[in-house]
Amino acid sequence: MKFDVVIGLEVHVQIRTNTKMFCGCSNRYGAEPNTLVCPVCMGYPGVLPVPNKEGIRNTLLAGLMCECKIALYSKFDRKSYFYPDMPKNYQISQYDLPFCEDGKLVISGKGLSQELIATKTIGITRIHLEEDVAKSTHFKQYSGIDFNRAGVPLMEVVSEPDMTTPDEAYAYLTALKQIMQYADISDCDMEKGQMRCDVNISVKPSGSPTLNAKTEVKNLNSFKAIHKSLHYEIERQSDVLESKGHLVQQTRGWNDDIGETYIMRTKEDAADYRYFPEPDLMPIEISSDYLEELKKEVPETPGQRCARFIQEFSIPEYDASVLTSDKACADYFEQCIRFGSNPKKTSNWIMVELLRELSQSNKTFDKCPISPKDFAELILLITDNTINGKIAKTVFNDMFSSRKSASVIIDEKGLKQVTDTKEILEFVKRAIENNPIPVQQLKEGKASALNFLVGQVMKFSKGKANPQLASEMIKKESS
Ligand SMILES: [Zn+2]
Structure with missing residues (x-):
């Protein structure tokens, strides 16, 4: 039945x-x-x-x-x-x-x-x-x-x-x-x-x-x-x-x-x-x-805010619905944007890293150890290539536990991304010399070989090389 x-x-x-x-x-x-x-x-x-x-x-x-x-x-x-x-x-x-x-x-x-x-x-x-x-x-x-x-x-x-x-x-x-x-x-x-x-x-x-x-x-x-x-x-x-x-x-x-x-x-x-x-x-x-006065005080509903986020910040509907499902999260996001960080990048970092850390440490946004201002600074440092995405994760974890700002952590630990081509070139040459087989595979057009060689450069530079630059230079030096 x-x-x-x-x-x-x-x-x-x-x-x-x-x-x-x-x-x-x-x-x-x-x-x-x-x-x-x-x-x-x-x-x-x-x-x-x-x-x-x-x-x-x-x-x-x-x-x-x-x-x-x-x-x-x-x-x-x-x-x-x-x-x-x-x-x-x-x-x-x-x-x-x-x-x-x-x-x-x-x-x-x-x-x-x-x-x-x-x-x-x-x-x-x-x-x-x-x-x-x-x-x-x-x-x-x-x-x-x-x-x-x-x-x-x-x-x-x-x-x-x-x-x-x-x-x-x-x-x-x-x-x-x-x-x-x-x-x-x-x-x-x-x-x-x-x-x-x-x-x-x-x-x-x-x-x-x-x-x-x-x-x-x-x-x-x-x-x-x-x-x-x-x-x-x-x-x-x-x-x-x-x-x-x-x-x-x-x-x-x-x-x-x-x-x-x-x-x-x-x-x-x-x-x-x-x-x-x-x-x-x-x-x-x-x-x-x-009643008329009160009607003016009715705040945006979660649905209205979600629609506004899609329009105003050009982020995907999925992102907007996750961010606006919790008012404190939506507030946090908007504050970050006000400090100048890129909306899509901010949304990614909140949804993937911040929400995970908060939930693992059983914290809510009002107890978040990273202020929106500091969070926005981290995103800006990623956007302007001061640090790469991988280093940014280390910096983020450090910010969450120490409450220090991203720039202080980067200075203290010397984590600035290497964008000096001379310096990267040395790492690239070393990677090419040490790995003749992947170099040969790269010449034959195998994409995974390139990833491997970039990985080697990242390893030599202790994660600080700009991976994009490294990739371009490997292609140039190995051809
Ligand atoms: Zn009473």
């Missing part, structure tokens, strides 16, 4: 603000547990919430980046539930009047399996704003609760069930993360819980118009886990249908160690949360003037 897969994602993104959503506590990750708290976020009786303008602004900005309709009249609601991570026994969220609705996100590129995905538009149902809940940690004998996270502004981005493969879900998450980073809304670091995702997935016989009951998978803490859990669920649900079983709506968890989902509970309906308008907060009215 063949099956169709229907996938929708609910993604929570913590918004980067100075303070929490409804109180003045600092919104900061990594502090001692329960040190960033106050009566409001601890849910003491009689306290009143005050909305954080910055949290609302960033939610609207995310909506504009995803081409959503922005509600000029919106409100907060209480979502009631009883759990230790929520001291008020309700969470302030949004129910029927979210800030943003009906948007879209274009996905393309590669999924986790490295297979190219056809460009596709995924609908965004809504983006609403709520407060995060406390973080519970379960130890052997007891559980601990850290209220530092309680009240942190959190937006929920709900997609339409438009995805049909785990790779598409992966590409969607990548695109969403890029947008949040480009608009400076969040770093979306999943390890820090800044981005969290629940997936909804259902499987039906190919072509069938009726949807089967869906499964919601929770506790997914990496893009990889999301991808794997979707694969697992497709298998599991297809097996149920194959064996004439019946799929029921349920919430499942993900066990990353064994790579399986497990049943948590059958799904609550929205009514279980007893939503009602938050009586302590006025509805939020957004003036069209404010």
